[in-house]
Amino acid sequence: xxxxxxIPEGDLEQKWSKYQDKCKLVNTANKKKFEIIxxxxxxxxxxxxxTLAELGYKVNCFCxxxxxxxxxxxxxxxxVNAAKNYQHDGDSVWRMxxxxxxxxxxxxxxxxxxxxxxxxxxxxxxxxxxxxxxxREYGGVxxxxxxxxxxxxxxxYARGQTGQQLLVAAYSQLSKMVASGGVTMNTREExxxxxxxxxxxxxxxxxxxxxxxxxxxxxxxxxxATGGYSRVFRLSxxxxxxNGSAIWAAHKKGAFFAGPSFxxxxxxxxxxxxDTQSKLTLMSESLRNDGRIWVPxxxxxxxxxxxxxxxxxxYYLERKYPSFGNLSPRDIASRAAKERIDEGHGVxxxxxxxxxxxxxxxxxxxxxxxxDKYGNLFEMYLKITGIDAYKQPMKISPAAHFSMGGLWVDxxxxxxxxxxxAVGEANYSDHGANRLGANSLLQASIDGYFILPxxxxxxxxxxxxxxIPNVDHDEFSxxxxxxxxxxxxxxxxxxxxxxxxxxxxxxxxxWQECAMSRSKSGLExxxxxxRDIKKSFWEEVSVTGSDKELNPELEKGLRLADFIELAELMxxxxxxxxxxxxxxxxxxxxxxxxxxxxxDDEFSYVSAWEYNEGDxxxxxxxxxxEYVKPTVRSYK
Amino acid sequence: MRVTFKIWRQxxxxxxxxxxxxxxxxxxxxxSFLEALDSLNESLVQQGKGVIAFDHDCREGICGQCGVFIxxxxxxxxxxxxxxxxxxxxxxxxEVIVVEPWRAKxxxxxxxxxxxxxxxxxxxxxxxxxxxxxxxAPEANSILVGKDIADSAMDMAACxxxxxxxxxxxxxxxxxxxxxxxxxLNILPQGKTESSKRVLEMTERMELEDFGHCSFxxxxxxxxxxxxxxxNIAKMNFDLxxxxxxKG
Numbered sequence: 075x076x077x078x079x080x081i082p083e084g085d086l087e088q089k090w091s092k093y094q095d096k097c098k099l100v101n102t103a104n105k106k107k108f109e110i111i112x113x114x115x116x117x118x119x120x121x122x123x124x125t126l127a128e129l130g131y132k133v134n135c136f137c138x139x140x141x142x143x144x145x146x147x148x149x150x151x152x153x154v155n156a157a158k159n160y161q162h163d164g165d166s167v168w169r170m171x172x173x174x175x176x177x178x179x180x181x182x183x184x185x186x187x188x189x190x191x192x193x194x195x196x197x198x199x200x201x202x203x204x205x206x207x208x209x210r211e212y213g214g215v216x217x218x219x220x221x222x223x224x225x226x227x228x229x230x231y232a233r234g235q236t237g238q239q240l241l242v243a244a245y246s247q248l249s250k251m252v253a254s255g256g257v258t259m260n261t262r263e264e265x266x267x268x269x270x271x272x273x274x275x276x277x278x279x280x281x282x283x284x285x286x287x288x289x290x291x292x293x294x295x296x297x298x299a300t301g302g303y304s305r306v307f308r309l310s311x312x313x314x315x316x317n318g319s320a321i322w323a324a325h326k327k328g329a330f331f332a333g334p335s336f337x338x339x340x341x342x343x344x345x346x347x348x349d350t351q352s353k354l355t356l357m358s359e360s361l362r363n364d365g366r367i368w369v370p371x372x373x374x375x376x377x378x379x380x381x382x383x384x385x386x387x388x389y390y391l392e393r394k395y396p397s398f399g400n401l402s403p404r405d406i407a408s409r410a411a412k413e414r415i416d417e418g419h420g421v422x423x424x425x426x427x428x429x430x431x432x433x434x435x436x437x438x439x440x441x442x443x444x445x446d447k448y449g450n451l452f453e454m455y456l457k458i459t460g461i462d463a464y465k466q467p468m469k470i471s472p473a474a475h476f477s478m479g480g481l482w483v484d485x486x487x488x489x490x491x492x493x494x495x496a497v498g499e500a501n502y503s504d505h506g507a508n509r510l511g512a513n514s515l516l517q518a519s520i521d522g523y524f525i526l527p528x529x530x531x532x533x534x535x536x537x538x539x540x541x542i543p544n545v546d547h548d549e550f551s552x553x554x555x556x557x558x559x560x561x562x563x564x565x566x567x568x569x570x571x572x573x574x575x576x577x578x579x580x581x582x583x584x585w586q587e588c589a590m591s592r593s594k595s596g597l598e599x600x601x602x603x604x605r606d607i608k609k610s611f612w613e614e615v616s617v618t619g620s621d622k623e624l625n626p627e628l629e630k631g632l633r634l635a636d637f638i639e640l641a642e643l644m645x646x647x648x649x650x651x652x653x654x655x656x657x658x659x660x661x662x663x664x665x666x667x668x669x670x671x672x673x674d675d676e677f678s679y680v681s682a683w684e685y686n687e688g689d690x691x692x693x694x695x696x697x698x699x700e701y702v703k704p705t706v707r708s709y710k
Numbered sequence: 711m712r713v714t715f716k717i718w719r720q721x722x723x724x725x726x727x728x729x730x731x732x733x734x735x736x737x738x739x740x741x742s743f744l745e746a747l748d749s750l751n752e753s754l755v756q757q758g759k760g761v762i763a764f765d766h767d768c769r770e771g772i773c774g775q776c777g778v779f780i781x782x783x784x785x786x787x788x789x790x791x792x793x794x795x796x797x798x799x800x801x802x803x804x805e806v807i808v809v810e811p812w813r814a815k816x817x818x819x820x821x822x823x824x825x826x827x828x829x830x831x832x833x834x835x836x837x838x839x840x841x842x843x844x845x846x847a848p849e850a851n852s853i854l855v856g857k858d859i860a861d862s863a864m865d866m867a868a869c870x871x872x873x874x875x876x877x878x879x880x881x882x883x884x885x886x887x888x889x890x891x892x893x894x895l896n897i898l899p900q901g902k903t904e905s906s907k908r909v910l911e912m913t914e915r916m917e918l919e920d921f922g923h924c925s926f927x928x929x930x931x932x933x934x935x936x937x938x939x940x941x942n943i944a945k946m947n948f949d950l951x952x953x954x955x956x957k958g
Contacts, residue, residue: 121844139773139775140765141827143774144767144768144773146768146773148768148772149768199848200847202847202853202855204900205894207855207863207867210857211857214854214855215854216850232864238772238868242867246834249831249835249838250841252831252835259831261828284820314768315767348738348740350745351745355769355770356770454770454771454795457771523844524844527844568758572752572756616756617755618755618761620760624763624821624824626761626764627751627755627761
């Protein structure tokens with residue numbers, strides 16, 4: 075199968091408008107004849123569901139939480155980028171496009187990234203109109219701040235709760251469409267399989283999490299907006315329920331999985347304190363605007379931070395990357411922290427952290443200014459650690475965060491399965507091998523609000539007068555049967571080990587071998603170990619309770635079964651890509667100074683993996699750079 | 711540390727519930743309260759027993775999905791926090807910790823500690839939005855919003871929809887939740903146009919959902935994880951009166 079990204083002809087600036095000029099439309103009267111399933115209700119899912127319903131489509135939306143307002147977009151703290159150039163600091167669509175492409179280490183498509191930058195400004199207009207209380211100047215205009223990997227101020231924010239505020243707006247708009255009957259919202263219902271009829275995505279099989287009932291839903295098209303999969307590492311900044319099951323089910327049914335190993339390790343989370351810990355809390359990257367990162371110069375220095383004089387501190391980001399300093403991109407900052415910690419300079423009881431210090435900022439700007447900018451983050455830090463960060467530096471550590479990888483999609487956000495779309499973090503589209511801060515809310519929103527509601531018409535126009543299959547269709551019955559069998563099998567192993575036991579094992583392997591630093595031997599070992607985990611999971615796991623009730627243990631077990639398989643693909647991908655790029659750092663491919671060495675001659679492509687019954691087969695989408703010449707990504 | 715959890719177990723909405731005691735001794739002070747429940751659940755699985763169902767997701771205090779009554783207080787001994795932000799260092803060695811679901815007629819129990827808060831969704835659906843389709847927005851800076859207004863809207867918009875306010879209220883009133891959402895939108899220039907309709911419809915929905923009336927005890931603002939002030943309720947009542955007086 076040849077991958078066709080369907081990038082429109084013409085100049086970069088014109089591609090999206092040219093596409094809109096030419097794509098097929100569905101007239102208003104006909105839209106109500108179409109039913110669309112949207113799985114997930116975060117920014118991309120709620121945005122898509124609400125907008126598609128406003129256009130007149132009948133939408134069936136699903137989420138596993140008790141209400142759509144919980145989706146993990148809610149947790150993004152720092153902000154959303156847009157090329158408004160309100161700060162008059164030389165920003166432009168082109169510059170934002172370039173920063174994002176470079177930030178992703180030239181492993182994404184020019185056309186997609188340019189469109190992302192182009193549509194960023196109208197997104198701020200949209201959210202302001204929906205009632206998002208973005209930070210303002212006294213005169214009433216919008217204000218901005220900086221984020222990593224960028225030299226302009228283009229980040230819009232609502233205190234340290236930007237994701238929450240955008241999600242509340244999306245949820246409000248979705249609620250409006252639920253009230254009007256345009257969207258049917260199915261909460262506490264999780265997708266377990268995709269149904270394909272005659273080569274087209276025509277529905278899903280779900281489990282009602284309250285009653286345990288297996289349900290079938292059909293539609294003209296299916297949109298997956300199910301977020302990221304970094305819970306594969308178990309300890310991550312993600313919500314406990316975040317999972318990769320929907321995209322993995324789609325992958326097994328024919329959707330190619332792109333760049334699975336491109337997962338971002340965030341530099342500023344709270345360090346792990348014990349084995350029983352369930353998650354790592356993120357502290358916004360925006361803190362790096364005013365906080366300075368350092369470790370003691372002396373190895374194993376156990377003095378309190380305030381007792382360590384300036385000349386005995388190593389502000390290693392400022393030292394190694396003077397032009398970006400503490401605002402170096404996430405992959406760079408995480409790796410630098412790991413390097414210092416591995417060298418024995420780590421701080422905290424487990425020596426697994428670095429300091430993020432506000433002493434200088436408070437002295438210079440005053441406590442009030444710092445409280446205004448980061449008050450809720452300091453409060454959160456105090457609640458979790460019991461430490462007052464106005465008096466002592468924060469202790470932070472790298473943690474698994476965002477997945478750039480996801481289902482391969484073309485310019486229209488369609489996967490390799492006809493009529494199956496993937497939006498937001500669930501797809502591989504704009505971030506390449508590394509995502510810049512504050513681009514996640516942006517991409518999720520733009521996919522859901524602006525791109526998909528345009529591109530889906532191009533497909534649906536050809537489906538007019540095609541009735542959707544009855545849920546008694548053979549393919550639905552088969553999918554239902556396989557889901558029921560899988561659940562029955564899992565419920566009847568009655569082994570001696572818990573789901574968490576296996577998840578901890580998997581997480582340790584992935585964190586050691588497929589996170590910030592990867593090697594051939596480590597990955598080969600990991601693949602073997604993951605296969606062993608898979609085998610013992612299906613022989614020794616115990617899931618108690620019944621499948622006909624609300625059973626959190628069963629939910630966890632089903633999600634972990636998919637994570638185990640996905641983990642193998644992540645390692646296979648990391649092993650195959652013999653270069654270092656973005657978040658993917660192969661130890662064999664580094665400079666004498668320890669910087670990543672990219673290999674454009676051999677690896678300037680997107681890796682799209684076909685499931686192929688578990689014998690993953692690689693397809694390459696060559697990346698052509700017509701407007702930008704890929705350069706060595708330096709932040710020095 | 712060793713503690714005893716006395717936890718509400720209830721098979722389903724149609725069953726009677728009861729307290730069950732669990733002694734646990736592998737708890738550390740750094741553990742979060744929910745991690746202690748995780749650990750208890752893991753030991754229940756090892757004994758072949760079904761796990762205790764409780765709601766949770768982000769575990770960083772922002773999604774609003776968690777929330778239980780602990781020793782008679784919503785979200786435990788501290789004010790203005792979520793359950794996921796509570797740590798075991800807040801309890802004493804040997805303490806008996808009583809854990810119950812939110813108790814309110816409008817929040818029926820689904821199982822154990824899990825309740826149905828869809829009544830909140832229906833309140834939002836009745837008017838907690840600005841009617842503006844995607845694509846219709848004017849340039850963001852063409853509508854000025856003073857910093858004081860934006861900050862105040864943010865204070866109210868911070869509501870995480872967890873239901874602690876309802877759970878702690880002796881009348882099970884949703885006045886704090888509803889007023890926060892109404893005021894957030896009503897004070898912004900973008901939301902003003904629909905302000906009367908919004909306050910009328912959302913308060914009406916609130917009453918239809920079997921929430922009680924507000925008698926201004928202030929208990930809600932003590933437990934609200936986002937520090938939302940009860941002055942919002944006064945503002946809502948003022949707007950409601952105004953809307954009723956000038957209706958039609």
